[in-house]
Amino acid sequence: MNTETTTTIALAEVRNVSKWFGPVMALNGVSLDIGSGITGLVGPNGAGKTTLLRLLTGQIKPSLGEIDVCGHDAWSAKAKDHIGLCPFGDATWDELSGRQLMRVTAGLRGFTRAEARKRAEAVLETVGMDDRANRPVRTYSKGMRQRIKLGQALIHDPDLLVLDEPLNGVDPVGCEELNDLFRSLAAQGKAVLVSSHILHEMDQLADRILFICQGKLLASGSLAEIRDMLDDHPLKVRISCGSPRRIAPQLLTLESVKSVSIEPPSELLLEVQNPGRFYAEFGEFAAGNDAQVHRLKATDTSTEAVFDYLMERALHPE
Amino acid sequence: METANKTSTVAACAQVFRLALRRQFFSRQTIVTAVLLGLTLGITALWAYPMPWNPDPRTSAQLASRILSPLYMGFLLPIICLSYASSAISGERSEQTLVYLLTTNIPRPLVYLAMYAAVLLLTLAVTLGGLAVLCLVPGKIGLEALGVFWTVTTCATVAYVGLFLLFSAGVRRATFLSLAYALMIETLTVNIPGVVNRITVSFYAKSWLYETGKPLDLAPTGAALGLFNPVSAASAQWVLVLASVGFLALGMWLFSRKEYD
Amino acid sequence: MSAGSLDDRNEQQRAAWLACWPIARTALLLVFRRKLFWLFLGIALLTFMFRFGVIYLLAELDTQQPGIGRMLSRLDPNLEGSGRTFLNFMLAQSTVTMILLAFAGSVLAGNDHQRGGLTFYLSRRINVLHYTGGKLLAIGLLVSLTTTLPALVLFLEQGMLGDTAKYFTENYNIAIGILGYGGLIAVTLGLLLFALVSWMPRPVPLVMSWACLFVFLPVLSGILRWVFDDRHWRLLNLWRDLYAIGSRCFGEAAVRSSDEAQLPEAAAVVFSVCLVSFIAIVVRIRQLRHQS
Numbered sequence: 022m023n024t025e026t027t028t029t030i031a032l033a034e035v036r037n038v039s040k041w042f043g044p045v046m047a048l049n050g051v052s053l054d055i056g057s058g059i060t061g062l063v064g065p066n067g068a069g070k071t072t073l074l075r076l077l078t079g080q081i082k083p084s085l086g087e088i089d090v091c092g093h094d095a096w097s098a099k100a101k102d103h104i105g106l107c108p109f110g111d112a113t114w115d116e117l118s119g120r121q122l123m124r125v126t127a128g129l130r131g132f133t134r135a136e137a138r139k140r141a142e143a144v145l146e147t148v149g150m151d152d153r154a155n156r157p158v159r160t161y162s163k164g165m166r167q168r169i170k171l172g173q174a175l176i177h178d179p180d181l182l183v184l185d186e187p188l189n190g191v192d193p194v195g196c197e198e199l200n201d202l203f204r205s206l207a208a209q210g211k212a213v214l215v216s217s218h219i220l221h222e223m224d225q226l227a228d229r230i231l232f233i234c235q236g237k238l239l240a241s242g243s244l245a246e247i248r249d250m251l252d253d254h255p256l257k258v259r260i261s262c263g264s265p266r267r268i269a270p271q272l273l274t275l276e277s278v279k280s281v282s283i284e285p286p287s288e289l290l291l292e293v294q295n296p297g298r299f300y301a302e303f304g305e306f307a308a309g310n311d312a313q314v315h316r317l318k319a320t321d322t323s324t325e326a327v328f329d330y331l332m333e334r335a336l337h338p339e
Numbered sequence: 340m341e342t343a344n345k346t347s348t349v350a351a352c353a354q355v356f357r358l359a360l361r362r363q364f365f366s367r368q369t370i371v372t373a374v375l376l377g378l379t380l381g382i383t384a385l386w387a388y389p390m391p392w393n394p395d396p397r398t399s400a401q402l403a404s405r406i407l408s409p410l411y412m413g414f415l416l417p418i419i420c421l422s423y424a425s426s427a428i429s430g431e432r433s434e435q436t437l438v439y440l441l442t443t444n445i446p447r448p449l450v451y452l453a454m455y456a457a458v459l460l461l462t463l464a465v466t467l468g469g470l471a472v473l474c475l476v477p478g479k480i481g482l483e484a485l486g487v488f489w490t491v492t493t494c495a496t497v498a499y500v501g502l503f504l505l506f507s508a509g510v511r512r513a514t515f516l517s518l519a520y521a522l523m524i525e526t527l528t529v530n531i532p533g534v535v536n537r538i539t540v541s542f543y544a545k546s547w548l549y550e551t552g553k554p555l556d557l558a559p560t561g562a563a564l565g566l567f568n569p570v571s572a573a574s575a576q577w578v579l580v581l582a583s584v585g586f587l588a589l590g591m592w593l594f595s596r597k598e599y600d
Numbered sequence: 601m602s603a604g605s606l607d608d609r610n611e612q613q614r615a616a617w618l619a620c621w622p623i624a625r626t627a628l629l630l631v632f633r634r635k636l637f638w639l640f641l642g643i644a645l646l647t648f649m650f651r652f653g654v655i656y657l658l659a660e661l662d663t664q665q666p667g668i669g670r671m672l673s674r675l676d677p678n679l680e681g682s683g684r685t686f687l688n689f690m691l692a693q694s695t696v697t698m699i700l701l702a703f704a705g706s707v708l709a710g711n712d713h714q715r716g717g718l719t720f721y722l723s724r725r726i727n728v729l730h731y732t733g734g735k736l737l738a739i740g741l742l743v744s745l746t747t748t749l750p751a752l753v754l755f756l757e758q759g760m761l762g763d764t765a766k767y768f769t770e771n772y773n774i775a776i777g778i779l780g781y782g783g784l785i786a787v788t789l790g791l792l793l794f795a796l797v798s799w800m801p802r803p804v805p806l807v808m809s810w811a812c813l814f815v816f817l818p819v820l821s822g823i824l825r826w827v828f829d830d831r832h833w834r835l836l837n838l839w840r841d842l843y844a845i846g847s848r849c850f851g852e853a854a855v856r857s858s859d860e861a862q863l864p865e866a867a868a869v870v871f872s873v874c875l876v877s878f879i880a881i882v883v884r885i886r887q888l889r890h891q892s
Contacts (some may be wrong), residue, residue, distance in 0.1 A: 078442050081598040102346075102444040112435035114358070116365065128354030129443045131346030173439070177346075367805040375812060382820060386827045393829065405826060410819050418811055426804045433803075512636055514803045515703040519640065522815060523695055 031056050032103070032181050032212040033077055033095075038086035040072055040236075047072040049236040050086075055181065055214055059207045061227030062216040069236040070216045071109065071185065077214070078106045078183050091180060105179035107170045109186050115159035119150055119169050122158055126173040140176055148172040149198060163190030171199070181212045188222060200226050232331050239331045247331075257320040258291045258299070263313030265289045271310060275302045287315075351445045352453040359427060359457035368422035375418070376469045379410055380476060387477035399483040402474070403555040407488055411473060412544065416492065417499055417521035419469070420462050424503035425517040427458045428594070432511055437599055447595040451508065455587060459500050466496045487552045494579040495544040501586030502540065508594045529567065536567070540582070543575040550575075616726045623721065623734025627708045628741060636703060641745070644696040648750040651689055652757060655681070659761035681758045681767070683774050683850030689754060690747045690781055690846070694814070694839050697746045701789060702810045704742050705797040709735050718888055728885045735794055740786035748782025773851045780849030785842055788870055792838075795877035798884035814839060834862070838873065841866035 031054035040048040048069045055077075064070045075081045076088055079095045093100035114122060123144055127137035145151040148168040153161075158169060167190055174182060184203075188196050203213050203226065217223060223230055230247065232239040240247045262268060269281045269289055277299035280292045293299040296319070307314050363369075383406055387397055428451075431437040440450050470492050474481030502520070506513040528536040536542045546569035549557050559567040570578070631637050712718045721731045755774055759767040792813070800806045821836035834840060844866040847856065 080438065080441055098444050098446045101442055104442065106438070106442045108435075108438050110435055113439075114362070114436055116362075125354060125358055126439070129351055129358070129440070129445070131348055131351035131354075131444065133347075133350060136345065177444075367800075367802060368808060371805055371808040371812075375808075375816065378816075378820065382823055382827070386823070390828070393827075405823060410816075410823065414811075414815055414819055418808060418816075422804050422808050430804070510636070512634070512703065512706075512803065514807050515636055515640075515699065515706075518702060518807050518811060519643070519699050522811065523643065523699060526695065 032091055033214075034087075034089045035073075035077070036087045036089075038076060038083040038088060040069075040076060040081070041084045046236055048076070048083075051233075051236075051238045052086075053231060053238055053241055055212050057207065057210045057212050058228040059203055059213045059215060059226055061223035061230045062214060062233065063218070063223055063230055064233035066218065068233045070233055072236075073233065074106075074183055074185055074214070074216060077181075078104050102177070103180040105174035105177065105182045107167075107174040107182070107184045107187050109189070111163065111166050113158050113166065113170060113173070116157060118157050119154035119161070119165075119172075120145065122169060123154070123172055123176060127176045130177040132177075144172045144175050147175060147202065149195075164192055164195050167191050168195070168199070171202075175206075179211070181214065182206060184213065184215045186217055187215060188217065196222075234331070256293050256296045256299070258293055259284075259316075259318050259320050260289045260291060260314060261287055261316040262289065263287070263315070268310060268312050272303075272306070275299070275306060277302055290320075346444070348445060348449065351443060352449050355440065355445065355450055355453035356457045359454045360461055362430075363423050363427060363458060363461050366426070368426065372419055372422060372465060375415060376465075376472070379406070379415065379469075380472060382406070382410075383473050383476050397477055397480055399480040400554075400556045402477055402480060403484045403487070403552060403557055407470075407473065407484055408548070408557060411470065412488070412492070412495070412541075412548070415469065416466055416495060417525070417541070419465055420496055420499035421503050421514065421517040421521055423462045423465075424458050424500045425507050425513040427454050427504055428507040429511055429513040430507075432599055441599060448591040451504075451591045451594040452587075455500070455504055455590065458504060459497065462500050463493065463496050466492055484555060487548065487555060487557075491544050491547050491551070494547075494576065494583070495540055497583045498540045498543075498579050498586065501583045501590065505586050505590040505593065508590050508597065537570075540579070543570070543578045543582075546570045547572045547575040547579075612725065616730045617733070619724070619726045619730055620734040620737055623726075623731060624737035624741065627735060627738035631704050631707050631738075631742065634703075634707060637700070637707075640696060640700045640703060644693060644700060644746040645750065647689070647692050647696075648754070651754055655754060655757050656761065662762070681762075681771075683771075683777050683847075685758075686751045686755060686774055686778050687781065687843070687847055687850055690751050690778070690785070691839070691843055693747050693750070697743060697785075697789070698810065698814045700742065700746060701739065701793050702807050704739065705793045705810070706801070706803045706806055708738055709794055709797040709801075718885065722889055728882060728889070732794065732881055732885065736787075736790045739790035739793055743786040743789055744782055747785055748778055751778045751782065777846070777850030781842075781846030784846055784849070784870070788838075788842060788874055791874050791877035791881070795880040795884075798881050798888075831862070832865070835865055835869050838869070841869050845870060 033055040035051055035053045035055075038048055038051050039046065051069075051073065062070050062073065072081070076083055077090065077095055079090075079097070079101055082096050088095040090100040091103040093103075095104075114125070117125060120141060123141035124137045127140045128134075132140060142151070145154045148171050150165065150168050150172060153165065158166065161169065167187060171184070171187060174184070182203075187203075188199060191199060203215065207213050207228070215223075215227065224244070227244075229241065229243055231241045232247070265283050265287055269283055272278050272281050272289070272291065277293050277295050278291055279294055282290045284290055291299075303317075306312065383402075386402075386406065389396070428437065431440065441447070443450070445453075467489060470488055471485060474485035474488070503513065503517045506516050506520075510516050525539045525541045528539055528542070545559075545567070549559070549569050550572035559569075569575075712721070718731070721734075722728070752775070755771075755778060759771070793810070796809055796813075797806060800809055818837040818839065821833050821840075824833035824836070825831060844856075844863055848863060
């Protein structure tokens, strides 16, 4: 299922891209657009996430297809003007201090010395490392390394920020701070592509998710959009209401409801077929039957549940 | 898009140059190189001092044939070039920091060129500096040898750096390949009759030395005697210059196309 | 202490020493996976192939043109099939063995020290000695692959192409010499390499130090001998020391007079190198274990 949501102008366009490493097909005919906002790239190990990120950042070339970043071929130097990469792993030039690393990275982007200093200070403050910037990077903790790596990706104010597992090793408070930073960057109109294998991170963070598995793009769009598309998979909805025993048989008359079970004292667990239609039908039902609904919550719209559905579909298409 | 107007590729290349120079200079290979040069210097100083069993005054020919030719040109020069050049790119690659250079907006051939310039500058400083100190330790006699050796050292350094950096761009474990070249291919081919030995840098460096170093009695010795058929100094110079340019061009081409993991 | 617990302890010790083989096998597999290793091995076997062909050619000439065969054998004593033939063949393998070992050292043990593989090994029921034993076994087998094994094949070829029974009965000391010299090289180089890798796991410093030991020192020893006019400086050349001791393994006839005089000193140098290397290995591994 390849859905392309292009609500915003695409900063990166991937067109029918395949990539082989010898006999191994890492990506298979992937097409997608990445626009402003936060895009989550989700997939199991070996799905092709890193290959896609490396293609987007011009580290490798596609075997077939094209990748454009801001109108330039991703392999070209011009495209890299618009890309900031925070790679996976801890590797940096460890012998430098955080401040030196920022200045060197700014220098590598071609800024003058004065401009490089100015940008280094600004970025250190942005990533919350200004008070520890004089220490050598080799003395940093994993979380601090993630921040300094993020800083070097931001130094030239890129339009497309590619982050490979940026929250890996960061403490919960730090995660929240970094997530706020990603959101503020997205609010500035930048495209932030975040790869992660921790699926629930994406629930709150990403505006749009790309599900990738076995080198194929399984689905893309917002979580709700993707969940809506999965009409053949039942959605579990928990309803807390005043008289569950009374309304349970009535709910079964709705076309979208497959099964209802009562969970005493006041809850119902529904299995529904088509979430969109169910919400419409249930609205009418609740208004007309004095259902006294206190709370309604879909229990498996999380990224993880959607991902499980998609994986199951990919592995067993029939 | 705003960034593109404020930046300069030359400034970016200069940063690659400074970074490569700094990383190579502050490395363990500098310590080992210093120890090696120090030992050689010590030996030269010992030799220069007249001993009871050898009170004859030292000559520049002895310095050239006993120390500079076997020890400096035969071992130190390729090893120093190898240590800096072969680790420049493959070192960044094995430390997983090459990605930061590959994702900058500098065209890849220029990244390679900047690294080449940094490694060459450092290697030339070490090789020529080392040669100058070695020649100056014995006093006046060293000056004559220095006059013969410095040009050959310069050209050989440029060629070796080009070759070993090319290995570094192509192979992850370039150090071992460079070592195999410096200690095996160069040594083995010397003893092979015919034109096979013409594939090595040392053949041309030696050919050049044997012609310009006639006043120093420099000539093939040992197993190479009779098998070594040198080319003229002019030909050797041309080959070394062309090979250096060729290695550099090939390295830039390879680096600009290769997908590094 | 009961007899049962003593038996258990002995059994555990035996199992720990048996673990040397899996350690060596894993290390060798790591080396065999590298293409560069096969390139070096190919180069290492060039000399072997050449000697193999020459021995065959000479055997053919001996039967078809005995005069020419004998003349060629006399021209190059390295081809006559005596102890010196195999001794010199193994010496000729020294450069490529040295390069192969520098490469293998980095893969076999350098990665363990650099990337924390040591913790993996030492978290098992083995101690530093078992780990060291496994790695040394791997290095020794690699050395044998380029020296002892090809020399034994050449020895077999030499015997089988001539009067088989007579050659083998008259020259059984050559086989002992090959094994002895091969063993000496394997143990000495294994200990030295492992000690160096333990303290210098990064490839470039390792390669430079290794090349210093086997290229720089021999050149230096020649210069020092000339400067001081003292033959003892030749002892700095470890290859020469190993050769001097190794030649003794082939019988008295194979020992050169210059080596004969320096045999005890050469033995002392080789023993000291082995001892210092062993101490360096144990100290370093204990240090690394405490750090991890």
